[in-house]
Amino acid sequence: MFEQGDWRVQAACRDENPDQLFVRGAEQRKARMICYGCPVRTECLGEALDNKIEFGVWGGMTERERRALLRRRPEVRNWRELLEAARDDYADIDQYQAG
Numbered sequence: 001m002f003e004q005g006d007w008r009v010q011a012a013c014r015d016e017n018p019d020q021l022f023v024r025g026a027e028q029r030k031a032r033m034i035c036y037g038c039p040v041r042t043e044c045l046g047e048a049l050d051n052k053i054e055f056g057v058w059g060g061m062t063e064r065e066r067r068a069l070l071r072r073r074p075e076v077r078n079w080r081e082l083l084e085a086a087r088d089d090y091a092d093i094d095q096y097q098a099g
Contacts, residue, residue, distance in 0.1 A: 007047075012038035022056040035060035042087045046080025 008014065013021060013034050021031050035041050035057065045059020049070065054063055061069070076082055 007040040007043035010040045011044060012040075021058075028057055028062045031057040032060050032062070042083045043080060046083045049076075049079035049083075 016034060021034070023031055035044070038044070038060075041059045043059075045061055045066075047053070048056075048058030048061070048066055052070065053066075056063065058066070
């Protein structure tokens with residue numbers, strides 16, 4: 001869909017203060033709310049997982065959630081590709097059911 005890096009211009013957080021996305025504890029819930037409905041949430045999460053970004057909320061997941069996911073699925077080599085394929089499959093099923 002988007003080339004590497006191009007997705008950032010579409011991000012829901014592009015005009016937010018970056019400090020709002022790099023918070024701890026209960027503040028992370030607020031940061032995650034920015035991600036819900038973001039048109040490039042999949043690309044963002046894939047970037048964080050593929051690059052093992054340790055801090056901040058990316059694609060609606062906290063660092064703790066991303067670490068747990070990486071531990072559960074060590075065989076995945078390209079998260080962005082996997083997440084985009086899953087998103088596309090979901091869209092195809094949703095479209096089939098609607099149609």
